[in-house]
Amino acid sequence: MPLEFSPKAREHIDRLLTRYPTRQATLLGVLYVAQDEFGYLSDEALALVAATLDLPLSHVFGVATFYTLFLRQPPARYPLHVCTNLGCSLRGGHDVLRHLEKRLGIAPGQTTPDGLFSLGEEDGLGGCAYAPTMTCGSHHYVSLTHEKVDKVIDELRQQASETGFERRSLPLAPAQGAPTLPDCAGSGSGYRQTPGLKIVTSNFGVRDIQKLGVYRAQGGWQAFGKALDMGRERVVEEVKKSNLRGRGGAGFPAGVKWGFLPKNAERVYLVCNGDESEPGTFKDRVLLGSDPHLLVESVAISAFALRCTHAFIYIRGELRREAGIVQAAVDETYAAGLLGQERASANGPFKLDITVHLGAGAYICGEETAMLESIEGKRGYPRNKPPFPAIKGLFGQPTVVNNVETLMNVPDIVTRGGDWFAKAGMGKSGGTRLLCVSGHVKRPGVYELPMGISFRELIYEICGGIPQGRVLRGVIPGGSSMPPLAADEIDVPIEFDALTSDPRIKDVEVRPGVPFDLGGGRRLKTMAGSGGVVVFDDSTDVVALCARIMRFYAHESCGQCTPCREGTGWLARLCTRLAEGEGRPGDIDLLADVANGIAGNSICALGDAAAWPMLGFLTKFRADFEARLAKAGKTS
Numbered sequence: 001m002p003l004e005f006s007p008k009a010r011e012h013i014d015r016l017l018t019r020y021p022t023r024q025a026t027l028l029g030v031l032y033v034a035q036d037e038f039g040y041l042s043d044e045a046l047a048l049v050a051a052t053l054d055l056p057l058s059h060v061f062g063v064a065t066f067y068t069l070f071l072r073q074p075p076a077r078y079p080l081h082v083c084t085n086l087g088c089s090l091r092g093g094h095d096v097l098r099h100l101e102k103r104l105g106i107a108p109g110q111t112t113p114d115g116l117f118s119l120g121e122e123d124g125l126g127g128c129a130y131a132p133t134m135t136c137g138s139h140h141y142v143s144l145t146h147e148k149v150d151k152v153i154d155e156l157r158q159q160a161s162e163t164g165f166e167r168r169s170l171p172l173a174p175a176q177g178a179p180t181l182p183d184c185a186g187s188g189s190g191y192r193q194t195p196g197l198k199i200v201t202s203n204f205g206v207r208d209i210q211k212l213g214v215y216r217a218q219g220g221w222q223a224f225g226k227a228l229d230m231g232r233e234r235v236v237e238e239v240k241k242s243n244l245r246g247r248g249g250a251g252f253p254a255g256v257k258w259g260f261l262p263k264n265a266e267r268v269y270l271v272c273n274g275d276e277s278e279p280g281t282f283k284d285r286v287l288l289g290s291d292p293h294l295l296v297e298s299v300a301i302s303a304f305a306l307r308c309t310h311a312f313i314y315i316r317g318e319l320r321r322e323a324g325i326v327q328a329a330v331d332e333t334y335a336a337g338l339l340g341q342e343r344a345s346a347n348g349p350f351k352l353d354i355t356v357h358l359g360a361g362a363y364i365c366g367e368e369t370a371m372l373e374s375i376e377g378k379r380g381y382p383r384n385k386p387p388f389p390a391i392k393g394l395f396g397q398p399t400v401v402n403n404v405e406t407l408m409n410v411p412d413i414v415t416r417g418g419d420w421f422a423k424a425g426m427g428k429s430g431g432t433r434l435l436c437v438s439g440h441v442k443r444p445g446v447y448e449l450p451m452g453i454s455f456r457e458l459i460y461e462i463c464g465g466i467p468q469g470r471v472l473r474g475v476i477p478g479g480s481s482m483p484p485l486a487a488d489e490i491d492v493p494i495e496f497d498a499l500t501s502d503p504r505i506k507d508v509e510v511r512p513g514v515p516f517d518l519g520g521g522r523r524l525k526t527m528a529g530s531g532g533v534v535v536f537d538d539s540t541d542v543v544a545l546c547a548r549i550m551r552f553y554a555h556e557s558c559g560q561c562t563p564c565r566e567g568t569g570w571l572a573r574l575c576t577r578l579a580e581g582e583g584r585p586g587d588i589d590l591l592a593d594v595a596n597g598i599a600g601n602s603i604c605a606l607g608d609a610a611a612w613p614m615l616g617f618l619t620k621f622r623a624d625f626e627a628r629l630a631k632a633g634k635t636s
C-alpha cells in the first residue's frame with residue numbers, strides 16, 4: 001500500500017503551510033513530520049513529501065540528504081551519540097566513546113548485529129557544562145563515567161527485553177528525533193548566577209517565566225508598548241547609540257547593520273539566528289529555553305523598528321526541545337493578540353507574524369546566507385556576497401540577521417535608553433556579555449558578566465580555577481574558530497576591540513616571525529567570537545585538540561568552494577596524523593601553507609574559521625607540534 005500521512009500529520013502540514021510565504025519553505029518542517037510519522041525517510045516517504053508539496057523529488061532528496069538529522073535508514077532501537085567536541089574531549093569524551101566501543105563491540109557508524117544499539121560521534125550537543133555527554137534519541141546523558149555508561153546500557157537492554165524488541169523496530173522516540181538536556185530552565189540549564197548587572201538573564205530564576213502571564217507580571221511587553229509610542233526611527237537611534245554589538249561571532253554593531261536596509265523597501269525580513277553550533281558555545285540554548293517570551297518580545301520590537309511584518313526564529317535542529325518552548329511562547333503570544341493583529345503605533349498600524357523554523361543538523365546553516373537558503377527549503381549553501389542580505393536576503397527581500405543574544409538586549413535598550421546601555425559596557429561595546437565556559441575549570445557554565453572582565457578573572461575568580469591543581473595551558477576565547485590565547489595572554493579584557501588589538505596578545509603568524517595578513521596588511525590576534533570560552537590545562541594534548549577542531553570544520557564544509565572543501569580536509573588529515581605520531585617532515589609548514597591558502601579565499605567565513613585557529617595553534621603552541629614530530633624521530 002502506498003504511504004499516506006495520518007490526519008494528524010496532515011493537520012500539522014496544513015499549519016506549516018500557513019506559516020511560510022512559499023510551499024517549498026515548509027520542506028524541512030514536512031520532512032520532520034514524515035520522519036516522525038514513519039520513523040525514517042524512505043524513498044517512499046520522500047516521494048510522498050514531494051507529491052504533498054508539489055516539489056521535484058530530486059529537490060526533496062537533495063535537501064533530505066544534506067541535513068544530518070534526517071535519517072534515510074531505519075535507526076537502531078537505541079542510537080547512542082557520544083560528544084567528542086572540545087568541552088567533552090577535554091573531560092573524557094573520547095574515553096567514554098572507546099569504552100562504549102569495547103562494551104558494544106562496534107565502532108562509530110556501526111550498529112550491533114541485533115539492531116539494538118548504534119554508535120556515533122557527535123559534534124557538540126550544547127551540554128558542555130555537563131561534559132562529557134551522550135544522547136540516545138531524545139534522552140541526554142550528562143557527566144558520564146564508565147560506570148554511568150554501563151548502567152545506561154544495562155537499563156536499555158533490560159527495557160528492550162521487557163518491551164519485546166524485534167530487529168528493525170522503530171526507534172524509541174521517533175517523534176522527538178533530537179536530543180534534549182534534562183532541564184533547560186533555571187539552575188539545570190548550565191546557567192550560573194553571579195552578582196552584578198543582568199540584562200538578558202534578569203528573569204532567570206523567576207518561577208514559570210516561560211508563561212506569558214508571569215512574563216507580563218515582570219514588566220514584559222512594556223518595552224514593546226514604549227517602542228510603538230516612540231516610533232521606529234527613535235528605536236533605531238537608541239540601538240545605534242547603545243553600541244550593541246552582534247553576539248553571533250563578528251561583533252558587528254547592530255544599529256549600523258539595521259541602517260543598511262533600503263529606506264523604500266516594500267517588504268523586510270528579520271531572522272533571529274538561534275543555530276548555535278559553534279563548538280564551545282551553549283548560551284543561546286539557555287536563553288531560548290529559559291526566557292522565551294523575552295526573545296519573542298525582542299523580535300517584535302526589532303521587527304517593528306525594521307518595518308518587518310514577518311520575522312523568523314531559526315533554531316538549531318538538535319535543540320528541538322527549546323524550539324518547542326519558543327513555539328509555545330509564540331503561540332501564547334498570538335492567543336493574547338500581541339502577534340498577528342494590528343497595533344497602533346507612532347508610525348501607523350503595525351502587525352507582525354513570527355515563524356519558528358527548526359534546522360536539521362548542519363553547522364553551516366548558522367552562517368547567515370546559508371540560513372536563508374535553509375528557511376527557503378533548500379540545502380544550506382552560503383550565498384556569494386554581494387548582494388548582502390540587507391539588500392537581497394530572504395525570499396529575495398532586504399533582510400537583517402541577528403543572533404538570539406543580540407536581539408534579547410533590545411527591550412532594555414528601549415526601556416533604559418541607548419546611552420545607559422553604552423555606559424554599562426566598555427569602549428565601543430555596550431551592555432554585558434554572556435560567556436559560556438567549558439573545559440578545565442571547576443565551575444563550567446553560562447555567565448552574564450561585565451564586558452571588560454579579563455580571562456584571568458573569569459577563570460580563577462568566577463569559574464573557581466583549574467581543577468586538580470593543574471596549570472593553565474591556554475584558552476580558546478570565543479568558539480573554536482578563534483585563534484587561542486597562551487597562558488600568559490589572559491590579562492586582556494574579554495571585549496570585542498581589545499581582543500583584536502591589545503598589544504599583550506601576539507599576532508598570529510604563518511611562520512615564526514612572519515605575521516599572517518588578514519587582508520590589506522591587517523594583522524590577526526584573536527576575536528571575542530561567540531562567547532564560547534574553552535579552557536585547557538597542562539595535561540592537554542594540544543595537537544590532538546587542534547586536530548579535533550580541524551576534523552569538525554572538514555566535516556562541516558559544505559563543499560561549494562575548493563579552498564575550503566579541499567583545504568579543511570587536508571588540515572584535518574595532516575593534523576590528525578601529527579597527533580597520532582604519524583607526521584612527516586614538512587607537515588608543520590604544510591599545515592601553515594594550506595591554512596594560509598584557505599583564509600580569505602572562500603565564499604563564506606567557514607574557511608577562515610578553520611584556517612585562523614590552525615595558524616593560531618601553530619603560532620602559540622608550535623613547540624607541541626615539533627615535539628610530536630621529534631618523538632616520531634622526525635624533524636620539521
Ligand SMILES: Cc1cc2nc3c(=O)[nH]c(=O)nc-3n(C[C@H](O)[C@H](O)[C@H](O)COP(=O)(O)O)c2cc1C
Nearest residue numbers: 246247248273275276277366367368402403406605
Ligand atoms: C560558519 C559560520 C557559522 C555561524 N554560526 C552562527 C551561529 O550559530 N549563530 C550565530 O548567531 N551566528 C553565526 N554565524 C554568524 C552569522 O553569519 C551572522 O553574522 C550572525 O548571526 C549575525 O548576528 P549578530 O550580528 O547579531 O552577531 C556564523 C557564521 C559562520 C561563517
Ligand code: SF4
Nearest residue numbers: 558560561564602604
Ligand atoms: S567556505 Fe566552505 S562552507 Fe563556506 S561556502 Fe565555501 S565550501 Fe561552503
Ligand code: FES
Nearest residue numbers: 083088125127128
Ligand atoms: S556538549 Fe560536548 S562539547 Fe559541548
